[in-house]
Amino acid sequence: MAPYLLCAITLLLLYEQLSYLKKKGPLPGPTLILPFIGSAIPMILNPTNFWRHQASSAAASTSGLSANYLFGRFTLFIRSTDLSHLVFSNVRPDAFHLIGHPFGKKLFGDHNLHIHQSVILSHLSRWLSLAADPQTPIKLRFLCRDLNLDTSQTVFAGPYLSAEARRRFNEDYNLFNVGLMALPFDLPGFAFRRARLAVSRLVSTLSSCAASSKARILAGEEPSCLVDFWMQDEIREAEPASADEIGGHLFDFLFAAQDASTSSLLWAVALLEAHPDVLGRVRAEVSAVWDPLTREPISAAMIRGFKYTESVAREVVRFRPPATMVPHIAGEPFRLTENYVVPKGAIVFPSAYESSFQGFTEPDRFDPDRFAEGREEDRVFKRNFLAFGAGPHQCVGQRYALNHLVLFIALFVSLVDFRRHRTDGCDEISYVPTIVPKDDCQVYISPRFPGFSFS
Numbered sequence: 001m002a003p004y005l006l007c008a009i010t011l012l013l014l015y016e017q018l019s020y021l022k023k024k025g026p027l028p029g030p031t032l033i034l035p036f037i038g039s040a041i042p043m044i045l046n047p048t049n050f051w052r053h054q055a056s057s058a059a060a061s062t063s064g065l066s067a068n069y070l071f072g073r074f075t076l077f078i079r080s081t082d083l084s085h086l087v088f089s090n091v092r093p094d095a096f097h098l099i100g101h102p103f104g105k106k107l108f109g110d111h112n113l114h115i116h117q118s119v120i121l122s123h124l125s126r127w128l129s130l131a132a133d134p135q136t137p138i139k140l141r142f143l144c145r146d147l148n149l150d151t152s153q154t155v156f157a158g159p160y161l162s163a164e165a166r167r168r169f170n171e172d173y174n175l176f177n178v179g180l181m182a183l184p185f186d187l188p189g190f191a192f193r194r195a196r197l198a199v200s201r202l203v204s205t206l207s208s209c210a211a212s213s214k215a216r217i218l219a220g221e222e223p224s225c226l227v228d229f230w231m232q233d234e235i236r237e238a239e240p241a242s243a244d245e246i247g248g249h250l251f252d253f254l255f256a257a258q259d260a261s262t263s264s265l266l267w268a269v270a271l272l273e274a275h276p277d278v279l280g281r282v283r284a285e286v287s288a289v290w291d292p293l294t295r296e297p298i299s300a301a302m303i304r305g306f307k308y309t310e311s312v313a314r315e316v317v318r319f320r321p322p323a324t325m326v327p328h329i330a331g332e333p334f335r336l337t338e339n340y341v342v343p344k345g346a347i348v349f350p351s352a353y354e355s356s357f358q359g360f361t362e363p364d365r366f367d368p369d370r371f372a373e374g375r376e377e378d379r380v381f382k383r384n385f386l387a388f389g390a391g392p393h394q395c396v397g398q399r400y401a402l403n404h405l406v407l408f409i410a411l412f413v414s415l416v417d418f419r420r421h422r423t424d425g426c427d428e429i430s431y432v433p434t435i436v437p438k439d440d441c442q443v444y445i446s447p448r449f450p451g452f453s454f455s
Helices: 002-024 040-045 047-060 081-088 110-130 141-160 163-180 191-218 226-234 243-274 276-287 300-305 307-319 352-356 398-415
Strands: 065-070 073-078 096-098 328-330 334-337 340-342 347-350 416-420 429-431 435-437 442-447
Touching: 002 065, 002 073, 040 047, 047 065, 047 073, 047 352, 047 429, 073 081, 081 334, 081 347, 081 352, 110 141, 110 398, 110 416, 110 442, 141 163, 141 191, 141 226, 141 243, 163 191, 191 226, 191 243, 226 243, 243 276, 243 307, 243 398, 243 416, 243 435, 276 307, 276 398, 300 398, 307 398, 398 416
Parallel strands: 073 347
Antiparallel strands: 065 073, 096 328, 328 347, 334 340, 416 442, 429 435
8 A cells, every 4th residue: 555655646746846847837947846835945934035036037037037836836926017017907817816805995095194193193102212212222113013003903993993902903913924924834833823813803803893884874973984984985885895895805905004004114214314315305395384393283285295205205115115026826827928828826926126126217226306396207117116016906005005104204204313223234125024124123213302292
C-alpha cells in the first residue's frame, strides 16, 4: 500500500509542478516551486524584498509581467500601467473578479467633517500627553491606527457602537490585521483562524448597526452617520440589500478608511519632516485662513481652499500608495498580451506602486507642485495615478480619504512641532499589509501653542 501512496503523491507533486510551468510560460519567475506553499515563506518573512523582486523581474521582462506561486495559487505581478488598466477595465464575470466584497455605493462627504476634526483633536491631545518627555520619541503607527479606527467607527456607525462594542471591535480588528500577514492555515490556534473568526464577528457587529440604523431612519429620525445616509437611500430601493450584505460592504469601507489612511498619515508626517520647504508652505496656507486660538473649526470651504495642502496629500498618495497592489482573480482565461493568456484562477496583482513611478516628471522626487495649476500631472499622467484604482471600480471613498488626509495635515502641522527620530533605514518600506515607514514613524513632538485646549 505504501508504494502506491508514495507513487500517487509523487504524481500529484509532478502535476503541480508541470501545471505551474505551463501557466508561467515564458514569463520570469521561479522554475521550481515548493509543493503547495510555493514562495509563501519568503513573502511572509520579508514581504518588502519579495515584492521588490517581483517588480524587478517584471521590469526586466519585455512583457512587464512576472509569475510566482503562493499557497497553491498561480500569481501574476503586473508592472505595466497599460496592462493594469486592462485588468481594471475588465472586471466582469467572464474576465477578472475584484478580490473582497464588492464596493457598494454611498456617501463620503462634508457632513462628516466636524466628526473628523473632533476625533483628530482628541487623539493629538493624547499623543502630546504621551510625549511628555521631549527626549523620548513616540511611534506613530499604532497611534494613527487608533485615530483612524476611532474616526471610521464614528463616521460609519455613529451612535450604534457602545464603548464596550468599540473595545471588542478594536480587539477583533487587531486579530484581523495579524491574520493578514500569517500563513493561511485555517486550524485552531493559528492566527489565520483567529482572523477569520474575528472578521465574522466584525461583519456581524456592522450588520447589527445597519439594522438599528434602518429602524431609526424608518422611524423618521435624521441621519447622523454614514450608515444612516446609506439606509436613507436603501429604503427607497426596490430590492434593498440585506443587513448582512451592508455589514460586509461596511467592513470593506472600514478596512480602506482604517489601514490605507493610517499608511497615508504616517507617510505625510515622514515626508513633511523631510521637506521643510513643503512643511512651511502648508503651514502658511493653513494659517492664512484658520487660527486655532479662535476655537473655530476648520470648515468645508476652508478645506476646499487648501489647494497646496491637497497637492501635498495627492503627492503623498502617489509617492507612497497605501495599497500597493489591487489583487484580482481571473474568472476565465484572458489574453493580456499578444504572447500571454492569463490562466483561469490566477491571482493577478496590478501594481499601483510601480505605475506611480512611471510617466510622471522626476517620479522619484517628492514634488507636490506636480499637481498645481499649470502642470496638473494628475491629469496629464492620469493613467499612472492608480492609488485609487481606475475605471468603473475606482475607490468610491477617494474624496473621503483625501479630505481626511488634508484635514489631518492641516491640524497636525498647525498644532504640533515635530521631528523624526532618524535611524538607518527608517524610511524604508515595510508591509503591514499596507506600506508604512520601517521604524513605524518615530517622532519627537511638542505643542506649538502650549495653552491651546484640544477639548
